[in-house]
Amino acid sequence: MKTLFSSYHVWAYLAFAIVILALPLIGDEFWLNRVAKYLCYGMLGAAVALTWGYAGILNLGQGLFFGIGAYAMAMSLKLKSYTSMQQGSETPVPDFMLWNAEPGAPTDLCCITPGSWLWIPFQSQWVGLIVAVVLPAVFAYIMGRIIFGQRISGVFVSIITLALVLLTRLIVTDAQPLTNGFNGLTDLGWFTVFGVELDPYSKVTYMVVAVALIIVLALTRMLVATRAGTILQATRDSDTRALYLGYDVPAYQSFFFAVSAGIAGLAGMLYVIVAEFASPSFLELSFSVTMVVWAAVGGRGSILGACIGAILINMLEARVSETESLVEAWKLIIGFVFVIVVIYLPKGLSGLAHDLMSKLQSAPKLSSVQKEEAHQ
Amino acid sequence: MNAVALELDGLAVDFSGFRAVDGVSMAVAHGELRVLLGANGAGKTTLMDLISGKTKSTEGRVYVHGRDVTNQREHKIARAGVGRKFQIPSVFSGLTVRQNLEVAQSGQPGVFANLKMRLDTEAQERLDETLDLIGLTDEAETEAGVLSHGQTQWLELGMLMIQNASVILLDEPTAGMTAGETAKTAEIINRLKGKHTLLVVEHDMAFVRDIAERITVLHLGKVLAEGNVAFIENHPDVKAAYLGKQGIS
Numbered sequence: 001m002k003t004l005f006s007s008y009h010v011w012a013y014l015a016f017a018i019v020i021l022a023l024p025l026i027g028d029e030f031w032l033n034r035v036a037k038y039l040c041y042g043m044l045g046a047a048v049a050l051t052w053g054y055a056g057i058l059n060l061g062q063g064l065f066f067g068i069g070a071y072a073m074a075m076s077l078k079l080k081s082y083t084s085m086q087q088g089s090e091t092p093v094p095d096f097m098l099w100n101a102e103p104g105a106p107t108d109l110c111c112i113t114p115g116s117w118l119w120i121p122f123q124s125q126w127v128g129l130i131v132a133v134v135l136p137a138v139f140a141y142i143m144g145r146i147i148f149g150q151r152i153s154g155v156f157v158s159i160i161t162l163a164l165v166l167l168t169r170l171i172v173t174d175a176q177p178l179t180n181g182f183n184g185l186t187d188l189g190w191f192t193v194f195g196v197e198l199d200p201y202s203k204v205t206y207m208v209v210a211v212a213l214i215i216v217l218a219l220t221r222m223l224v225a226t227r228a229g230t231i232l233q234a235t236r237d238s239d240t241r242a243l244y245l246g247y248d249v250p251a252y253q254s255f256f257f258a259v260s261a262g263i264a265g266l267a268g269m270l271y272v273i274v275a276e277f278a279s280p281s282f283l284e285l286s287f288s289v290t291m292v293v294w295a296a297v298g299g300r301g302s303i304l305g306a307c308i309g310a311i312l313i314n315m316l317e318a319r320v321s322e323t324e325s326l327v328e329a330w331k332l333i334i335g336f337v338f339v340i341v342v343i344y345l346p347k348g349l350s351g352l353a354h355d356l357m358s359k360l361q362s363a364p365k366l367s368s369v370q371k372e373e374a375h376q
Numbered sequence: 377m378n379a380v381a382l383e384l385d386g387l388a389v390d391f392s393g394f395r396a397v398d399g400v401s402m403a404v405a406h407g408e409l410r411v412l413l414g415a416n417g418a419g420k421t422t423l424m425d426l427i428s429g430k431t432k433s434t435e436g437r438v439y440v441h442g443r444d445v446t447n448q449r450e451h452k453i454a455r456a457g458v459g460r461k462f463q464i465p466s467v468f469s470g471l472t473v474r475q476n477l478e479v480a481q482s483g484q485p486g487v488f489a490n491l492k493m494r495l496d497t498e499a500q501e502r503l504d505e506t507l508d509l510i511g512l513t514d515e516a517e518t519e520a521g522v523l524s525h526g527q528t529q530w531l532e533l534g535m536l537m538i539q540n541a542s543v544i545l546l547d548e549p550t551a552g553m554t555a556g557e558t559a560k561t562a563e564i565i566n567r568l569k570g571k572h573t574l575l576v577v578e579h580d581m582a583f584v585r586d587i588a589e590r591i592t593v594l595h596l597g598k599v600l601a602e603g604n605v606a607f608i609e610n611h612p613d614v615k616a617a618y619l620g621k622q623g624i625s
């Protein structure tokens with residue numbers, strides 16, 4: 001009988017939760033700020049594993065959803081920033097809009113630059129928060145319905161997602177008066193919950209990110225353990241077979257694609273809260289590819305594995321970048337690691353852990369069988 | 377027994393001038409096992425493609441229990457009660473045998489209906505029964521990808537059983553099987569008879585004699601003859617169609 005959390009899985013999740021919740025006991029705020037960013041990447045890794053590992057959809061544009069989440073939150077936090085109150089208007093107006101405005105344009109979000117009215121709802125940080133999660137999910141769902149509805153699969157999905165993220169990057173960098181183009185959104189204010197300002201360099205903010213990650217991991221793990229999760233894996237193995245069993249395969253693919261996008265959006269939103277900027281670099285192809293490497297190394301077949309993969313690689317990268325001579329070599333190292341993993345460890349680190357655990361678990365059984373054999 | 381489960385009315389497909397299936401009409405009674413016979417390229421697989429929605433027909437209609445399902449999308453036709461086994465066996469290789477059967481219990485196919493953890497006891501019992509029937513109880517927790525060819529075929533048959541398809545299309549279910557495996561497959565298929573309506577493509581005449589009541593012979597996309605085994609084996613047109621192959625042996 002396969003149970004929801006077969007024995008050691010539960011322990012793995014619990015151990016991970018305890019470790020990240022305990023980190024504030026040993027580290028200072030600067031270090032915790034850095035780790036909080038890695039936890040956001042960890043969430044992103046889990047999102048990649050959900051589509052890649054469970055649905056067999058290799059999304060090479062996951063950065064798009066992270067980016068939307070990041071920009072939505074950054075827009076809200078930009079309007080909360082002191083830099084938005086220095087334009088001499090009653091209501092906040094981002095500083096860069098003033099620099100980009102036509103002479104004589106009224107200093108108001110309604111019409112200071114073309115499209116600046118899009119910013120109006122973001123004066124509420126909660127709008128930023130909701131848009132950060134819902135917009136990627138809705139966008140992904142519609143995208144999924146169109147792509148999967150056409151029975152497009154495999155590498156073609158990767159190409160389409162890749163093209164979309166690059167297209168979006170082009171639009172974002174081009175819309176300078178609306179997005180501050182290449183410079184991204186900086187000088188952000190802080191998110192406020194129940195009167196507490198989330199100072200990026202504080203233990204409270206770290207804990208918010210850590211708890212969010214734990215909740216997301218637990219819910220995602222439960223989601224893939226439902227019947228729907230099994231059916232999703234079935235569509236990965238043979239979409240035709242699933243179709244002829246009466247399942248609307250594109251509906252399943254789109255649903256989980258949307259969930260993954262929502263998680264990526266949430267990760268992007270949290271990242272902005274701790275990193276205090278949003279930039280078009282989130283929409284670069286190399287970032288989306290990097291996420292895939294995290295998931296591959298951690299193990300795309302495991303939500304937790306991909307998450308840990310992301311965190312470990314980033315910790316390693318931070319270590320390496322402290323050594324001047326290794327900085328240049330990092331890309332080479334990570335590329336090499338990726339190739340090794342793909343060839344020798346297709347299930348990643350979590351696959352390795354799984355094999356070890358099942359060896360350990362079956363060892364006693366084996367010996368009793370051997371005993372019986374010895375009797376005969 | 378006399379209600380019609382599957383009815384084809386002048387079904388045809390035109391592949392830019394080539395009519396692989398050319399005006400096929402037939403009625404299969406509820407609980408009947410009908411064998412579809414025909415030389416290579418006669419249009420047997422294409423006929424199944426047309427019934428199950430894989431290929432869109434250009435003429436004619438398909439009725440399942442009186443309901444018109446012509447050219448509907450595949451999962452809609454499946455929901456109307458048509459199950460299908462392909463010529464090349466197809467199961468979910470990354471899932472265990474048990475999970476394969478769980479997924480095949482597709483009574484409620486919607487995404488949200490399936491956001492629950494496990495099957496109810498009744499479904500669980502049916503699953504165990506099916507495992508027993510296809511002889512894979514010991515392999516229940518095995519990944520389907522590592523099963524033998526025969527076991528894979530049986531698993532797929534089990535999936536059709538548990539899917540509760542009222543009309544089952546089987547395309548060469550014994551292809552590539554050993555004599556022992558073929559016998560077991562005949563046994564499984566005979567147990568399906570009565571409860572399910574079956575349309576089976578098969579070349580192996582010994583096997584056909586084992587399972588068939590009525591046979592429909594296809595030739596160049598058209599129905600050549602229809603009748604019981606003895607009638608078909610002695611039918612002059614059928615003999616002529618198989619000429620050079622020394623009849624159907």
Ligand SMILES: Nc1ncnc2c1ncn2[C@@H]1O[C@H](COP(=O)(O)OP(=O)(O)OP(=O)(O)O)[C@@H](O)[C@H]1O
Pocket residue numbers: 391394396414415416417418419420421422423
């Ligand atoms: N999509 C298609 N486009 C063009 N021709 C096709 C298509 N599908 C099938 N055909 C042709 O239709 C004819 C019937 O093929 P079909 O696969 O139905 O034969 P069959 O009776 O199943 O033969 P076999 O015993 O070899 O499986 C063949 O000549 C085949 O080449």
Ligand SMILES: [Mg+2]
Pocket residue numbers: 420421422463547
């Ligand atoms: Mg065929």
